Amino acid sequence: MDFIPYGKQWIGQEDIDAVVEVLNSDYLTTGPKVQEFEEALGDYCDVEYVIAVANGTAALHLASLALLKKGDRVLTTPNSFLATSNAILYAGAKPIFVDIAEDGNIDLDLCGEILKNDNSIKAIYGVAFSGRMLDQKKLKSLKENYNVLILEDNAHAIGAKEGETKSASCKNSDVSILSFHPVKHLTTGEGGAITTNSKELYEKMLTLRGHGMVKTPEMKPWEYEMRELGFNYRMTDIQCALGLSQLKKLDNFVARRIEIAKRYDEAFENSIIKPLYTHDGKSSYHLYVVQVDFSKLNISKVDLFSRLREKSIGIQLHYIPINKQPYYKDLGYGDEITPVMDRYYEQCFSLPMFPKLSDEEQEYVVETLFEVLNA
Numbered sequence: 001m002d003f004i005p006y007g008k009q010w011i012g013q014e015d016i017d018a019v020v021e022v023l024n025s026d027y028l029t030t031g032p033k034v035q036e037f038e039e040a041l042g043d044y045c046d047v048e049y050v051i052a053v054a055n056g057t058a059a060l061h062l063a064s065l066a067l068l069k070k071g072d073r074v075l076t077t078p079n080s081f082l083a084t085s086n087a088i089l090y091a092g093a094k095p096i097f098v099d100i101a102e103d104g105n106i107d108l109d110l111c112g113e114i115l116k117n118d119n120s121i122k123a124i125y126g127v128a129f130s131g132r133m134l135d136q137k138k139l140k141s142l143k144e145n146y147n148v149l150i151l152e153d154n155a156h157a158i159g160a161k162e163g164e165t166k167s168a169s170c171k172n173s174d175v176s177i178l179s180f181h182p183v184k185h186l187t188t189g190e191g192g193a194i195t196t197n198s199k200e201l202y203e204k205m206l207t208l209r210g211h212g213m214v215k216t217p218e219m220k221p222w223e224y225e226m227r228e229l230g231f232n233y234r235m236t237d238i239q240c241a242l243g244l245s246q247l248k249k250l251d252n253f254v255a256r257r258i259e260i261a262k263r264y265d266e267a268f269e270n271s272i273i274k275p276l277y278t279h280d281g282k283s284s285y286h287l288y289v290v291q292v293d294f295s296k297l298n299i300s301k302v303d304l305f306s307r308l309r310e311k312s313i314g315i316q317l318h319y320i321p322i323n324k325q326p327y328y329k330d331l332g333y334g335d336e337i338t339p340v341m342d343r344y345y346e347q348c349f350s351l352p353m354f355p356k357l358s359d360e361e362q363e364y365v366v367e368t369l370f371e372v373l374n375a
């Protein structure tokens with residue numbers, strides 16, 4: 001059996017052809033493909049404005065500079081990739097880590113409690129963890145009751161829906177970000193995007209993407225003005241062509257991920273392996289996360305990881321609580337009371353989940369997992 005990672009991209013000949021076409025054209029960067037990709041993403045996500053950027057972290061950085069000021073306090077989740085809360089720090093603001101709910105997403109009820117007692121909170125940075133949308137009704141009511149800014153990190157969740165609401169449509173949030181890293185749903189190598197329905201935020205983030213430079217029709221032909229300290233966070237035409245080609249296949253990719261999730265759900269029914277959630281239509285399944293109570297078994301999580309690796313299966317863990325990282329501990333974090341996250345971290349791991357995973361490979365993963373856990 002070839003090694004089966006927890007996630008990987010699926011590049012077809014049509015993707016390669018799309019990239020080669022750009023390589024043979026006049027523009028390698030900031031040509032027609034960037035705008036085409038932004039428009040296609042806007043249509044797909046059902047959102048007004050899209051800015052393609054160098055990666056998901058750059059998207060979080062620009063969004064944070066647009067939303068936050070130095071010293072602002074922001075509720076966020078310990079259960080994410082580092083970049084989510086790092087972006088709060090980039091803006092000189094202060095992350096406050098809130099416990100997660102049973103589905104692995106930030107506990108929005110707890111956020112409500114905190115907001116009720118503390119009107120100094122500026123924003124909530126939530127993550128649609130593993131591809132499951134943040135509860136839209138709760139986001140809406142938090143926005144209405146507390147006038148709080150909301151950023152949805154949808155790096156895991158392009159293609160997810162809650163009823164009619166699509167992920168990254170920003171129906172109940174101010175800004176959303178996407179990542180096109182190869183383990184995510186669609187890839188451009190490195191790449192990311194910001195989505196918003198606010199013209200003001202859009203213009204601010206667009207300017208920041210390109211060095212803070214502005215050019216208007218009234219200016220002389222050579223003129224430009226630098227109005228803010230910005231960055232070069234542009235995406236290339238080469239990447240955007242790949243993104244456009246991948247986006248055409250995204251619905252098929254998501255459908256296949258859901259198919260795989262349902263097969264896992266079925267295989268683990270009434271067993272010692274507990275899916276983080278079973279299929280209910282709200283996840284586009286970047287990850288398939290399970291929990292196992294290792295205190296009841298003869299095998300530790302460390303041994304499980306190495307046994308499976310010996311058998312060519314690459315499980316992963318998403319995530320180590322961000323507030324427990326050494327850098328964050330040095331800033332005074334790490335002692336937050338987060339019982340759900342603590343138990344989750346003890347028990348969780350992620351199984352192979354990517355559209356190219358074959359039924360035979362998936363059966364092998366399930367069989368091997370039971371065999372090793374029951375040994």
Ligand SMILES: *Cc1c(COP(=O)(O)O)cnc(C)c1O
Pocket residue numbers: 055056057058080081083084127153155156179180181190191192
């Ligand atoms: C991947 C990821 C990011 C960062 O995206 P990059 O494109 O790798 O910079 C941010 N947040 C979450 C939740 C992610 O999974």
